Amino acid sequence: MLDISMPVEAALALPPNFAGLPFSPSFVGRRRLFSPRTTIYDQDETAVPIYRLVDGCVALTHSLRDGRRQILDIIGPGRLFGLVFHEDNHCGAQALTFSQVESLGRTVDQGILDQALVLMLNRAHSLATLLGRKTAMERVSSAVFDLAQQFKRASRNPQRGAPTFNLHLTRADLGDWLGLTIETVSRCLNQLKRDKVIDFSHPEIVRVLDTDRLQAMAAGGRGEVRKRRA
Amino acid sequence: MLDISMPVEAALALPPNFAGLPFSPSFVGRRRLFSPRTTIYDQDETAVPIYRLVDGCVALTHSLRDGRRQILDIIGPGRLFGLVFHEDNHCGAQALTFSQVESLGRTVDQGILDQALVLMLNRAHSLATLLGRKTAMERVSSAVFDLAQQFKRASRNPQRGAPTFNLHLTRADLGDWLGLTIETVSRCLNQLKRDKVIDFSHPEIVRVLDTDRLQAMAAGGRGEVRKRRA
DNA sequence: CGGGAGATTGAGCATTTTCAATCGGTGTGG
DNA sequence: CCACACCGATTGAAAATGCTCAATCTCCCG
The missing domain is CATH 1.10.10.10 (Winged helix-like DNA-binding domain superfamily/Winged helix DNA-binding domain)
Incomplete structure (x- = not known):
């Protein structure tokens, strides 16, 4: 298996078609490849940009001080994630497989951002229902x-x-x-x-x-x- | 106790000071008073405006078909809630006490809306961590x-x-x-x-x-x- | 072939649920 | 004014779902 020693800049082939959110074609920022089990950003990190997952699988996690961990969402290709969603340092992001991620900075179309936020919120609510009941x-x-x-x-x-x-x-x-x-x-x-x-x-x-x-x-x-x- | 036969339009005294979100003073829409245990909107309702809770306490709930219920958030004075947060008919809102609610329509300042959304999301994530771990x-x-x-x-x-x-x-x-x-x-x-x-x-x-x-x-x-x- | 990580499986245990009885406050009708 | 009914809260005991502990298995890789 590949031996990529982590957060590595990479200009890879175009991703396969995926059923993701629509994007304004102008935002094609820098891409990075993360290896399995590596951290994209930490729970306490600040000033994180907005990312789009091009390919792979990412987990948003929150850990309690004593080590208990809760995965808050599993992100598949096409979805957005990043700090705007959690100003108050809240959860970290971790690649679960080789994951190609595109940084969108902070200049994302408002409508698209809202759409992603609402999806995030709906999924969080579904997760809560699952966990609670x-x-x-x-x-x-x-x-x-x-x-x-x-x-x-x-x-x-x-x-x-x-x-x-x-x-x-x-x-x-x-x-x-x-x-x-x-x-x-x-x-x-x-x-x-x-x-x-x-x-x-x-x-x-x-x-x-x-x-x-x-x-x-x-x-x-x-x-x-x-x-x-x- | 009062006998108010529900959703009743009411122009009440100004609410007490509360530590809520900031608002552009221009949005002072219609107010309604809900009695305890009454529904503000249903889980499957559509075209719900954005509300601001002026006073009282509101629960956002999601029910499974078999009757199990999960409260997704408890809303206190000053907070926003409503459909924009859940396009996909997702959860209903219910007053837990006498609650004064102000309808903001859909014309809410983007920044304020985002702020409310992010708060909502953070709280949903905290709830998930609580429920899971x-x-x-x-x-x-x-x-x-x-x-x-x-x-x-x-x-x-x-x-x-x-x-x-x-x-x-x-x-x-x-x-x-x-x-x-x-x-x-x-x-x-x-x-x-x-x-x-x-x-x-x-x-x-x-x-x-x-x-x-x-x-x-x-x-x-x-x-x-x-x-x-x- | 040996070592290690993740997965599976079994057995006993514990936290939380379920079931059931009782209490307390409140509203109503006699 | 009091008895009664009701609803929510409390408390105890039994049951159960999911957890902990522990052994074993399967891959994968060197």
Whole structure:
């Protein structure tokens, strides 16, 4: 595997087509390539520009002083991230795979920025709902569903056919994202596999066998209405 | 108690001073008064304007189809909320007490809107961290601390003196916010009371006896570093 | 072939939930 | 004015989901 000794300037080939946000073509800033497990910016860093993820996978993380870590969002190709979103030094960004990132400085079209902000906020709210109210199985199902959306291979199988995607997160990452432990994540993933909802032989490459059932499990299985609250 | 049969137009006295966001004085739109437990807008509603909470307390909530509810934010006087934040019908807003709300339409200064959005996002991220990684005691401590900030009485006791505030949320609301059950919330609150960190006789009126300790408990008690993760 | 990192699996445990009973304040009707 | 009903809060005991600890497995790589 490549041995790139970290934050390296690189002018790479154009990215593959991705279903990302629209951009004014004028903003094609400097690109940088980050290796897996490297920090793009720190939780306490200031004056961070706006970035666009061209290719790869980035996690926004927040750590408590005692070391507990929460992943606040997983960013796929096309999405924006950076400091404007967290003036108050709030969370850091870390590449989970080789990630090509484009710096947009601070001169981003207002509308696009707002759009990205709103997406960020919606996802944060979804995550909160997941963390506050969903069971382990539902959380893992939600995560797989979300990642399948963001990272499904544009590759073969044009439409209806067991979409495969690369799970860029380790079990530990998934745990930090979903508020679970490594072991629980592993158990749930293997449960989904036994249930023939997903499949994987290599733990990184996941195939979704039954998208509908996956989505159903993500929302709360069979709709038994829960009690409480007038 | 008043019998106001809901959403009622009202021109009320000017609100007390509050430590809110700055506003261009030109935006003084229509005001409405909402009674406790009434809906300001629904989760699936569209074309909602931007609101400013003049006085009272509002909860942003998201409900799963099966009835589970997650409170995504608790809004205190001065803060903005409304649809721009959630184009994709996402969460509803509900008054928790008598709340005076000012509609700003959609003509809000961009900078102020962004500021509100970023605050919203930061709070959503903090909530996610709380829900994903904190214990019940830490969650409840965090909530009390946050509410003390947002709702501390401007009243007497100019500074250093056991700030008292009105806990506008019921135990059920707190549970829906913190991802806990009513019973756990109650137990934690009474534990804090036994520990002389807070005090209350009426379950709605809370006095903070030891702000420092409260804040410490909110962040994770005595800083024992937890394991895992390189 | 040996070492290491991540994943899986099992068993026991703990925090939090669930279930259930009781308390306390408040509003209503007799 | 008091009895009753109701709603929210509190408290205790039992149950459960998810965690901790520990062993083993599978790759990957040198």
